[in-house]
Amino acid sequence: MSAGEKVIVVGGGLAGSEAAWQLAVRGVEVELCEMRPELTTPAHISGELAELVCSNSLRSREITVAAGLLKEELTRLGSLLIAEAHKYALPAGGALAVDRKRFSRHITKLLSEHPKIKLIRQEVVELPDSQPVIIASGPLTSDRLSAVIKELLGERYLYFYDAISPTVTAKSINLGKTFQASRYGKGAPGYINCPLTEQEYELFYRALLKAESYPRHQFELDKFFEGCLPIEELARREKEAMRFGPLKPVGLVDPKTNQRPYAVVQLRPEDRDCSLYNLVGFQTRLRMNDQREIFSLIPALTEAEFVRLGSAHRNTYINSPHHLERSLKLKGRDNIWFAGQLVGTEGYCESIAMGLIAGLNVYQTLKGKNIISPPPTTMLGSLLKYITTVSEEVFQPMNSSFGLLPAMDKKMENKLAKKEELAKRALNDLGKMIAESGMTIQLFARPSRPSKPHPERPARQLSKSSAKHPPKQIPGVKEEKPARTSEPSPPTHSRQQGTIERRGGGQRRYQSDRQSRTGKRGDESGKSKDKDKSSGSDKPAS
Ligand SMILES: Cc1cc2nc3c(=O)[nH]c(=O)nc-3n(C[C@H](O)[C@H](O)[C@H](O)COP(=O)(O)OP(=O)(O)OC[C@H]3O[C@@H](n4cnc5c(N)ncnc54)[C@H](O)[C@@H]3O)c2cc1C
Numbered sequence: 001m002s003a004g005e006k007v008i009v010v011g012g013g014l015a016g017s018e019a020a021w022q023l024a025v026r027g028v029e030v031e032l033c034e035m036r037p038e039l040t041t042p043a044h045i046s047g048e049l050a051e052l053v054c055s056n057s058l059r060s061r062e063i064t065v066a067a068g069l070l071k072e073e074l075t076r077l078g079s080l081l082i083a084e085a086h087k088y089a090l091p092a093g094g095a096l097a098v099d100r101k102r103f104s105r106h107i108t109k110l111l112s113e114h115p116k117i118k119l120i121r122q123e124v125v126e127l128p129d130s131q132p133v134i135i136a137s138g139p140l141t142s143d144r145l146s147a148v149i150k151e152l153l154g155e156r157y158l159y160f161y162d163a164i165s166p167t168v169t170a171k172s173i174n175l176g177k178t179f180q181a182s183r184y185g186k187g188a189p190g191y192i193n194c195p196l197t198e199q200e201y202e203l204f205y206r207a208l209l210k211a212e213s214y215p216r217h218q219f220e221l222d223k224f225f226e227g228c229l230p231i232e233e234l235a236r237r238e239k240e241a242m243r244f245g246p247l248k249p250v251g252l253v254d255p256k257t258n259q260r261p262y263a264v265v266q267l268r269p270e271d272r273d274c275s276l277y278n279l280v281g282f283q284t285r286l287r288m289n290d291q292r293e294i295f296s297l298i299p300a301l302t303e304a305e306f307v308r309l310g311s312a313h314r315n316t317y318i319n320s321p322h323h324l325e326r327s328l329k330l331k332g333r334d335n336i337w338f339a340g341q342l343v344g345t346e347g348y349c350e351s352i353a354m355g356l357i358a359g360l361n362v363y364q365t366l367k368g369k370n371i372i373s374p375p376p377t378t379m380l381g382s383l384l385k386y387i388t389t390v391s392e393e394v395f396q397p398m399n400s401s402f403g404l405l406p407a408m409d410k411k412m413e414n415k416l417a418k419k420e421e422l423a424k425r426a427l428n429d430l431g432k433m434i435a436e437s438g439m440t441i442q443l444f445a446r447p448s449r450p451s452k453p454h455p456e457r458p459a460r461q462l463s464k465s466s467a468k469h470p471p472k473q474i475p476g477v478k479e480e481k482p483a484r485t486s487e488p489s490p491p492t493h494s495r496q497q498g499t500i501e502r503r504g505g506g507q508r509r510y511q512s513d514r515q516s517r518t519g520k521r522g523d524e525s526g527k528s529k530d531k532d533k534s535s536g537s538d539k540p541a542s
Contacts, residue, residue, distance in 0.1 A: 006031055007362055008133040010124045010145070012049040014081060014348055015340025015355030016136035017107055021080040022359030024116035025442050028366065032111060035123035041140035047121075048104035049111055050081060058085055058096040058348050063427075064419040066400040070349050070379040071096065072423075073430050074356060075446065077380075081107065081352045083444030127152065127336065132366065134358045136339040138351075139315040146316060152336075157319040162346075163230075164311045164396045165282035166295060169403045170275050172305035173267065183251035191268055192277060194300035195254050195261030196247070204297045205242070208235040211290040216313070230284045230312050246281025265298050271390050276307060276403065278394065284310035307403030308396075320344045321392040326384055327361040327371040328354065337362055344387045346397045353380055353400075360439070374433055377406060378426040 009020045012034030020032045037047030044051050059067035074082045088103040089096055112119045125144045127133055137145055150158045173192060180189045196204065213232060234241045243249070247263040254261050267277035284291060291309045296302050318324075320343050323331055328343060330336040339358035340351040357380065360372045374381035382404035387395075398404070405422050412418040434441065 005029075005132055005366065007366075008033060008124075008128060008131060010133060010135045011137040011141075011340070012036075012108075012111070012119070013136060013138045013340060014050050014052075014351040015138070015342075015358070016134070017050040017111060018079060018081050018352050018355035019134050019136060019339050019359035019362070020111060020117055021114075022078075022356055023363055024111075024114050025078075026363050026440070028116065028363060030117045031120055032117055033120045033122055033124045035121070035142060038121060039123050039142065041138075041142075043140055046101075046104065048101075048108045049119075050107040051104045052098070052100045052348060056090070056097050056100045057092065058082075058098065060094050061096050062094055063423040064416055065094075066379060066402055067347070067349050069402075069423050069426060070353060070383075070400045072427065073374070073378055073380050074349070074353055075444070076427070076430060076434070076441075077356060077360070078441040078443055079352060079356050080110070080444070081355075082349075084110075086446065130335050132335045132337070132362055134337045134339050134355075134362060135342060136355055136358070137316075137342065139317070139341045141316045141342065149318070152330075153318055153323055157322055159317055159319075160314065162311055162313055162315040162317075162397060163283035164308065165279045165284070166291060166306050166310045167270055167276050167278050167308045167403075168267070168301065168304040168306055170269075170277055171407070172301075172303055173277065174300045174303060177300040178267075179254050179256065181252055181255075185251075191266045191280075192300075193252055193254075193261075194265040194267065194298050195249075196263040196265065196298065198262045200297070200299060201243070201247070201263045204294065205235055205239055207294045207297055208232050208286075211286050211294055213285040214287060216285070230286075231282050231310075232284055232286055265300075268394065269391075270394055271386075278396075279310075282310055283312050285312050286310070305403055307401040308398055315341065315346075315397065317342055317344045317397055319392055319395055320387040321390050321395050324388055326373050326388050327365075328358045328384075329361065329365070341397070344395060344397045345383055346399050350383060350400055353383065357384065364439075370437065372433075372437060372439065375429045377422075377429045378433075379405070380430070382406075 006029040007023055009016045009023075009030055009032045012020070012032050016032060016034070020030045023030050032049075034047075034049060036044055040047075041053075043053040058071065059065070061071065062068040063072050071082050084103060084107060085096055085098045088099045088106065090099055091097075111117050123142055123144065124137070125142075125148065127135070127148060135145075135149065141149070146158065146160070175192070178192045178194050180192055182189050182191055208231065211232060213230075229245075231242065231246065234245055243263050247265060249261045249264045252260060252264050265282075266280040268280050270276040270278050279295065282295070286294065288309050292306060295306070296304060318338060320338070324338060324343060325331055328337050328339060330338065337358045339355045341354075343354050345351065345354055357372065357374075364371050373384065376382050376385045379400045383398065383400055386398050386404055390398075402419055402422060405426065408418065408421055408425070412421065
């Protein structure tokens with residue numbers, strides 16, 4: 001690869017749009033290939049770039065919620081999509097919900113008019129031998145490209161369906177109500193077993209029957225695979241079905257009673273440090289809140305911290321721990337990167353994040369610089385660590401979650417205070433990484449929350465007084481001269497004592513006051529709820 005080479009970005013979804021922008025603003029020529037509207041996916045409805053396929057929410061804005069912290073990190077790294085999402089925000093309480101049509105229309109305009117980006121409306125069906133390429137074709141990658149990726153990686157390493165069971169942190173399991181053993185005592189006792197009495201099983205079974213599931217999308221499988229049947233489907237077949245399936249107690253003896261339990265939920269370690277455990281065979285389509293409530297009926301899991309809840313839906317993703325380096329480059333190939341949901345992260349913000357990292361790292365590689373690798377104490381770094389180091393045998397897609405961050409040295413009982421500390425550490429460490437890397441970042445304005453809906457205007461007019469202040473710089477962040485775009489971006493409004501300035505082509509730079517940099521907002525700091533028990537806590541149904 002040479003510095004002057006054009007980069008191909010496959011897929012103009014959330015990740016591809018972010019990656020293309022990160023390259024283009026740094027002066028790299030990009031060919032952004034998007035197959036829509038000529039050929040579409042079963043979920044997209046327009047030909048616009050960065051279309052939000054289902055919910056219009058990018059989840060929480062609070063940095064004490066995983067998705068909120070991830071967004072803050074992305075903002076500090078100059079994410080275009082997060083900045084634009086704020087501009088097209090709709091009133092939605094603590095969440096960042098956007099006017100999806102206007103958002104994606106605007107992203108399409110920005111990217112297609114950028115002098116460094118050539119938008120090619122075409123399905124990609126082959127990959128270049130040496131030209132740099134970022135594959136960001138998403139969970140609904142076209143069949144022909146899927147076949148090409150399968151050939152590149154091998155049949156075993158590309159998946160088309162998620163059947164995810166929930167994952168809990170090891171520290172939140174009540175070990176006093178478990179025993180460690182493998183069935184029939186074979187091999188090392190790697191599993192944590194959670195025994196249930198007949199009454200406990202009955203309670204769990206009845207709760208499952210009453211719970212509500214997410215409806216399936218039309219294009220998803222008509223029938224579930226028998227091998228990965230959702231737990232609630234199994235329960236609906238007959239009462240004993242779970243005891244002959246994932247909850248079977250055979251070959252297990254509880255040392256406390258010296259007897260075989262009535263039923264057993266098995267927890268399997270998910271990472272080398274055994275900090276996360278997966279509920280074996282608990283793939284499910286139950287609604288998020290129902291999952292938390294019902295799985296907490298298992299005596300050892302009454303206080304469980306879910307880092308991921310279960311799901312079962314169509315999704316194309318690769319076995320990243322086997323194939324990807326931390327930079328998102330394909331191992332053994334110098335010109336291929338993967339980005340977005342394909343790398344095994346889930347969610348809009350996570351997809352944007354994986355587009356941003358791929359874009360930055362292709363740039364760094366082209367310039368012969370060190371790769372950008374946010375530390376694992378950041379939400380971004382913890383996701384990258386997870387997808388590249390978790391056991392490839394049990395790899396399943398992951399959302400951002402506080403459970404992925406390494407524990408703090410000091411023990412804290414108050415969950416919200418603990419998350420505040422973790423968020424502070426994450427942003428501090430990210431700042432250090434940015435400063436040490438010497439990278440240049442184009443920062444965007446930080447509009448405040450919309451107070452009431454306005455059908456036409458994305459954000460309020462900038463007040464004259466705030467426009468007067470000269471821009472400052474975040475310590476350690478060198479700002480880069482933004483590229484010109486022909487469309488002046490709509491002016492934006494700042495509620496805090498921030499400063500804002502227009503530069504070439506309507507781009508703005510902004511430095512908020514300290515309060516806004518920490519992500520705390522005066523009127524909400526007291527309201528922030530500890531709702532991120534799981535990464536999916538504020539995630540809408542997909
Ligand atoms: C049905 C569904 C609903 C979802 N709902 C939510 C939700 O509500 N909230 C949430 O947080 N996450 C949701 N997700 C998960 C995920 O966050 C989104 O799918 C997200 O858009 C993924 O971003 P991406 O950039 O990886 O892929 P996408 O945004 O899907 O972008 C991929 C792009 O590549 C294009 N493409 C595919 N193949 C080719 C090819 N061969 N050549 C050229 N272009 C190609 C596609 O047309 C598409 O534009 C959902 C996923 C699905 C499948």
